[in-house]
Amino acid sequence: MELLTINNVWMMICTALVFIMHLGFSTLEIGLARSKNTINILFKNVCIITGGLLLYALAGFNLMYPGDFNGFFGFAGFGLEAPIKDGALDLAYNEGYTYWTDFLFQGMFAATAATIVSGAVAERAKLETFLVFSVVLVGLVYPIAGSWHWGGGFLAEMGFYDFAGSTLVHSVGGWAALVYIAFLGPRIGKYGGDKPLEGHSIPMAAIGVFLLWLGWFGFNGGSVLSAEPGATSYTLVTTCLAAATGAVVAIITSKITSGSLDVTMALNGILAGLVGITASADSVSITASIIIGAVSGVLVVLGVLLMDKLKLDDPVGAVPVHLMNGIWGTLAVGIFREGSSVGTQLIGILSYGAFVVAISVVLVLILKATMGLRVSPKEEVEGLDIHEHKMSAYPDLLDD
Amino acid sequence: MELLTINNVWMMICTALVFIMHLGFSTLEIGLARSKNTINILFKNVCIITGGLLLYALAGFNLMYPGDFNGFFGFAGFGLEAPIKDGALDLAYNEGYTYWTDFLFQGMFAATAATIVSGAVAERAKLETFLVFSVVLVGLVYPIAGSWHWGGGFLAEMGFYDFAGSTLVHSVGGWAALVYIAFLGPRIGKYGGDKPLEGHSIPMAAIGVFLLWLGWFGFNGGSVLSAEPGATSYTLVTTCLAAATGAVVAIITSKITSGSLDVTMALNGILAGLVGITASADSVSITASIIIGAVSGVLVVLGVLLMDKLKLDDPVGAVPVHLMNGIWGTLAVGIFREGSSVGTQLIGILSYGAFVVAISVVLVLILKATMGLRVSPKEEVEGLDIHEHKMSAYPDLLDD
């Protein structure tokens, strides 16, 4: 009983920390977008965490953890149904947390995948279309895919390993983002314009990254699923060292490639290191965590350059951060973790990639044909805030 | 001993989370006010949390928890006096927390009531007058009223129930705000001006609401007064579901009433849901928590419209969020909670309303006659920051 109480306290704190990542994503995205689209981004992020949590309560949780199932798809029914014993909550559910903590912790995770897409399609995607896409992603794609590993499905049985979601969360969001932006096209002026499209508030972006790092204490620390002192504290150390190394190496790499000391690359390096270590934070050596972070730091800088070469416009760098480093982190499990193999990890990566890409392509094509993916050029140039929301984010500062 | 240690850790974390609500209120209020009054709002909020905590240490704590008393008014003496046994802190004080945690958790709550008023009177209230009002509110009104229920007074004995303060905290602040703005009058240009008075930074407002939601993990989660795993985690789930539902329903409602996708209404919907569920978060069903949040989401949108119809100028929507939903949440206890009755809840609501309104009216009339409630029209038009503080919040951004 006391052990459950301790464990549950830790898990509730981790839940709060993952919750605050949604604020981190919000300020990161608005900071890296232009001021005229700020309200639109905030609106999307509010919809994702609120609607996402309700969807997860309605169906997601029971799709992701269906109990006994065929390993590919199972559903335990709509709504939440707590285990009851003698008229009270059955605390024997798990020694690490109660049923309710389990739901809320997982629910805070779920919306993350859609948030990743949100940043990538910022500044030109039609709001309603994006919301429909998100509903399918959070309500169906993410939990079904999640069930394959964390729900005890076929990848769990094969020995695939992804500790806290380099693939299950970050790559899933990253694949969906990649498909979406490929069909959506770049922002007007992004390629061939007079001057680069820049974010409007680097301090907001920095606040976002620090809050995301803070949230990762819960994202990875909570993925231990108990407060076991050795495992949780070790996980926090590998997590923080990978983040730190990611930043330092991204600074050096971008200094080499661009010649300047780029703070957005430093910030992206932190996120890249965090995404990279997420698959293995509990089970690789300290040295390995630093190597993983270092590779992430290189990858994210080259990834941003690659995206621009391919003319795939991703205002916040979601694909380099979440997809490329999600893949790298999952592969790194095969390299550095005892008992894991690169082959099995690859099967997992490809399974998730194929599933998410296939569904996303079909879905985006349907949405394109029906609702339309993009706002009008006029709306895009004048800003989504005024058109879709009839508001400005800084009426006073910009007009007076 | 171990159980006390766990419980106390949880309660200290909740205390920290309630503390950070003061930052949330601060950024919400400045975001929804014009930039020329930013310093003034920050100054008020710093005074409230610092002065409020000292007042609560000096007298509030012992007014709110007077021990055995007549049920209406009691006072256990000035200052803090910890229970000592054998020369050390007596840990038998409570199995959920120590004396010191108890004081600090309650102290962080106390200042909240004044903060609610602060937002409502923003942009035209005289600073010194408001501070005097706040001293009386935090130092006397809030703790005396609190003692009636949480201190074991007459409402506790009648079976009135308010889990974490829909009435004791939010309505108390809301009633005081309503009285204050009724006598204060609207801002110049609010009614009949050329263009609407808009907040100057929606991102700041969004940061505020996310921090308030985070803080509510501690506000409601800590109101369990221990880390009991079932009760705490269940409380967090109902709290988050009501917040999520409040946002979604407020978005739909405001889309219907105004035709646009209003992010400030989405944010207010989150707060409305949180205030609504606060009275019953531990003891209503999941379905009820969603219904409570949904009603809150409608109420807050209609409440803002109603205030404008009545020409009651409330820049941050404090009355719709805290008073209207505080009342709704307290009534909802009678509807959805086993063993509670709408009648008893109504008696509680009316008792608090009558007491706070009566004292506020008297106090505001005295202050109006002596110190004056409003700044001069010149000061108001040019901004309180320059006049009362000789500073600008963004000297550089606004002047260069």
Add this chain to the structure above:
Amino acid sequence: MELLTINNVWMMICTALVFIMHLGFSTLEIGLARSKNTINILFKNVCIITGGLLLYALAGFNLMYPGDFNGFFGFAGFGLEAPIKDGALDLAYNEGYTYWTDFLFQGMFAATAATIVSGAVAERAKLETFLVFSVVLVGLVYPIAGSWHWGGGFLAEMGFYDFAGSTLVHSVGGWAALVYIAFLGPRIGKYGGDKPLEGHSIPMAAIGVFLLWLGWFGFNGGSVLSAEPGATSYTLVTTCLAAATGAVVAIITSKITSGSLDVTMALNGILAGLVGITASADSVSITASIIIGAVSGVLVVLGVLLMDKLKLDDPVGAVPVHLMNGIWGTLAVGIFREGSSVGTQLIGILSYGAFVVAISVVLVLILKATMGLRVSPKEEVEGLDIHEHKMSAYPDLLDD
């Protein structure tokens, strides 16, 4: 085992709270500097927390806690080496936390000293030079000096007492800052210019101070080194009361000295109170904590005036906040703490002062002769962001 688990949960939370102080320092510093140097400050702060953590893992931790040593200098070897027993982490390391929690908590502390310097030298210091200085400060000076007391060195044996680092953290950073700015000289236009140099975003500064106060829950609360309920909760109360008193007294003092209600002084008063109580938060009376905070509130206001009289340009007030109140807080231990003496406290203060000043002077002279301390006047006037980083913090808001 259960007790270790609880304690370790508390210590991990405190680690996360100290981590978020780095965001607090970042937004405080950018808020109090001009917008044209924002990127530069953020870049420095990202380097400090990431590079600092890696340095502390590489050498700092084993310099600060060398085990048995001569009391002045010891080194337990490069890298982290966890105690292993029977192939697993030896949990008998400490009943308050695991080896990994210990490292991470101390690592989050370590970078703080450099951050203090960062604020003081803002807006004119050459980035690379500052980073070299920081490497020596975080990698050598701070941990060696720290070993004298917390590592069990000669000051520990003399009975010197500094609970959570008024001297070991704050004065160390403060002395280094004082030396650096003495050689660096003031910003162009600071003395004798047409108008005062003002910070560009007071809301950012306010966010910073609230986050720092939040972080201090972990800074002081975690310095108990376990979750012992009486000690941790008492520490939080003295910490918060000193912060509150510092603010209230700084408001009154600055009202007297300058005639206006200065919100930056209110914010600095909070920090001053926090720094002041840090040496004794666990072991002085409530009354003493309020007196300590009150003196801090006076000191910080007078300190800012004194710095200006001496033409020592310190844009964020780092020396008044961290050095002057660090010294005051350490002396206050001798006055208010049973068993401590002012004499021994003075010896400690002077030992740290002499060591940090001596090394800083030598280091700054070498750096001045080799790399140069300041950017060119052209760079300073046009802003470090454009020159060193080829970016602007608010491209959109400032240019459109």
